[in-house]
Amino acid sequence: MSTTDVPVAATVGRKGxxxxxxxxxxxxxxxRRDRTVDALRAVAMLGVVIGxxxxxxxxxxxxxxxxxxxxxxxxxxxxxxxVSWLLQLLGPFFFAGGYAAARGSRGRAALPWLxxxxxxxxxxxxxxxxxxxxxxxxxxxxxxxxPTRQVVWSLVYHPLWFLLVYLLLTAATPVLRTLTxxxxxxWLVPLVGAIGLVDTMRPAGLPxxxxxxxxxxxxxxxxxxxxxxxxxxxxxxxxxxxLPAGVVAGAALVAAGYPASAVGxxxxxxSNLDPPSLFTLALAAAQLGAFLLVRGRLAALLRxxxxxxxxxxxxxxxxxxxxxHQSALLAVSLAGLPFGQVPGLLSPPAGDWLALRLLWFPAFxxxxxxxxxxxxxxxxxxxxxxxxxxxx
Numbered sequence: 077m078s079t080t081d082v083p084v085a086a087t088v089g090r091k092g093x094x095x096x097x098x099x100x101x102x103x104x105x106x107x108r109r110d111r112t113v114d115a116l117r118a119v120a121m122l123g124v125v126i127g128x129x130x131x132x133x134x135x136x137x138x139x140x141x142x143x144x145x146x147x148x149x150x151x152x153x154x155x156x157x158x159v160s161w162l163l164q165l166l167g168p169f170f171f172a173g174g175y176a177a178a179r180g181s182r183g184r185a186a187l188p189w190l191x192x193x194x195x196x197x198x199x200x201x202x203x204x205x206x207x208x209x210x211x212x213x214x215x216x217x218x219x220x221x222x223p224t225r226q227v228v229w230s231l232v233y234h235p236l237w238f239l240l241v242y243l244l245l246t247a248a249t250p251v252l253r254t255l256t257x258x259x260x261x262x263w264l265v266p267l268v269g270a271i272g273l274v275d276t277m278r279p280a281g282l283p284x285x286x287x288x289x290x291x292x293x294x295x296x297x298x299x300x301x302x303x304x305x306x307x308x309x310x311x312x313x314x315x316x317x318x319l320p321a322g323v324v325a326g327a328a329l330v331a332a333g334y335p336a337s338a339v340g341x342x343x344x345x346x347s348n349l350d351p352p353s354l355f356t357l358a359l360a361a362a363q364l365g366a367f368l369l370v371r372g373r374l375a376a377l378l379r380x381x382x383x384x385x386x387x388x389x390x391x392x393x394x395x396x397x398x399x400x401h402q403s404a405l406l407a408v409s410l411a412g413l414p415f416g417q418v419p420g421l422l423s424p425p426a427g428d429w430l431a432l433r434l435l436w437f438p439a440f441x442x443x444x445x446x447x448x449x450x451x452x453x454x455x456x457x458x459x460x461x462x463x464x465x466x467x468x
Contacts, residue, residue: 094382095381095382097385098381098382098384098385099381101381101384101385101388101389102381102384102385105384105388108179110175110179111375111378111379111384111387112367112371112374112375112378113172113175113176113302113305114172114387114388114391115374115378115387116168116171116172116367117168117169117172117173117176117391117394118386118387118390118391118394119165119168120165120166120168120169120172121169121390121394121397121398122390123162123163123164123165124163124165124166124169124235124398124401125397125398125401125444126163126437127160127163127164127339128235128401128402128405129401129405129433129437129440130149130159130163130430130433131148131149131150131339132146132231132402132405133146133147133148133149133424133425133429133433134146134147134227134405134406134409134421134422135147135417135422135423135424135425136412136413136416136417136418136422136423137223138416138417140221142219142220142221142224142413143221143223143224144223144224144227144409144410144413144422145223145227146227146230146231147424147425148340148341148342148425149425149429149430150337150339150341151341151342151343153430156337157336157337157338160337160338160339161338161359163338164338164339164349164356164359165363166238166295166349166356166360167295167298167356167357167359167360167361167363167364168298168360168363168364168367170242170245170295170298170299170302170360171298171299171301171302171305171360171364172302173242173245173246173299173302174245174249174252174298174299174300174301174302174303174306175302175303175305175306176302176306177193177245177246177249177299177302177303178249178253178302178303178306178307179306180193181249181250181253182306186250190246190247190249193246194243194246196395196455197239197242197243197246197395198243199454199455200395200396200398200399200451200454200455201236201239201395201399203399203451203454204232204236204399204400204403208228208232208233208403211228212225212228212229212232215228227406228406231402231403231405231406232402232403232406235398235402236399241291241292241295244292245292245295245296245299248296249303252296252299252300252303253303253307255300256300256303256304256307256309257307257309260304260309261300261301261304261309261310263300264296264297264300264301267293267294267296267297268297268354268357270290270293271290271293271294271297271351271352271353271354271357272354274286274290274351274353275334275353275354278346278353279345279346282351287350287351290351290352291351291352293351294351294352294353294356294357295352297357297360298357298360298364301364310368314365314368315364315365315366315367315368315369315371316365316369317365318361318362318364318365318368319361319362319365319366319369320365321358321361321362321365322358322359322360322361322362322363322364322365323358323362325354325358325361326355326358326359326362329353329354329355329358330355334348334353334354334355335347335348335355338355338356338359392452392455392456393448393452393455394455395455396447396448396451396452396454396455397444397448399451400444400447400448400451401440401444403447404440404441404443404444404447405440407443408421408436408439408440408443409421409422419432420432420433420434420435420436421433421436
């Protein structure tokens with residue numbers, strides 16, 4: 077036997093293990109499940125994670141030991157706005173949620189179905205609160221500076237704002253399904269008009285109550301489009317309309333004075349996400365149109381177990397990943413704090429910061445994987461099917 081036989085055999089063995097595992101995941105997937113929507117959700121989740129790791133630039137203050145402040149790399153790089161169009165994927169995320177809610181609630185009593193959905197959404201958040209509640213309470217006694225405490229609070233809890241909106245739309249699913257069944261998707265036109273009316277009021281500043289009211293109204297549009305796909309009211313040619321319409325509308329809105337970035341940037345005056353603007357809806361339309369156009373080919377690809385298994389696993393841990401991805405960034409950043417302005421980690425976002433930041437992604441990913449191993453059982457327990465994809 078030559079010395080090359082051993083590594084070759086080991087490689088074959090690893091490949092065989094991978095294919096067996098992927099085959100088991102594939103076999104556990106219900107036939108009725110739409111794998112393309114799960115892939116869309118997985119891509120949207122990865123976009124959220126990568127986007128937050130890029131725009132959350134924590135900077136160590138060299139004059140004040142232990143002080144962290146949060147900065148936006150986009151404020152110094154206006155040319156990076158197109159990157160935000162690729163990574164701001166909340167529209168597809170709500171679309172996938174609407175589709176899953178409509179499919180999952182079909183033929184089931186509303187209250188038991190809703191209880192199951194809420195359990196899967198809320199339990200991972202409660203696990204996060206159980207860990208960080210005591211931590212945040214102890215930070216002042218440990219002498220942690222106020223700016224650093226604010227950064228910890230913001231990174232851990234601020235991204236969870238979407239969950240309240242998601243819960244509200246989930247609870248409203250029976251009503252939204254009824255509207256879609258009776259009116260098709262035409263009932264979304266007044267919602268889009270309402271967002272346009274809110275946009276006209278932005279230069280003067282929006283009252284907080286109007287912001288709170290407009291957020292679920294805006295995200296109800298892609299959520300209802302997902303319901304339309306599940307109910308068969310979103311026509312097969314919709315992608316060919318949504319993609320160009322979204323691109324043209326988005327370009328026109330930017331030309332009319334809307335911020336070009338899909339996320340909030342200091343100095344822009346207002347954010348396309350707070351609450352979602354017409355530009356955000358146009359971006360969602362373009363993204364969903366592109367998805368619908370490639371959906372057929374994507375379905376063929378995902379019939380392969382090796383392509384489907386990673387998507388299924390990421391969907392199983394979607395809430396865990398969302399809850400803990402900023403904690404992973406925070407953990408690595410706090411570990412580097414004693415070393416000052418570590419390039420790409422705790423240095424100001426300027427010069428070659430972006431390239432250096434990407435080098436830290438494996439560290440963020442490794443810590444996030446550790447958090448998922450610790451807390452994934454909370455989510456899989458809520459799903460009650462630890463070896464299958466989450467219920468639709």
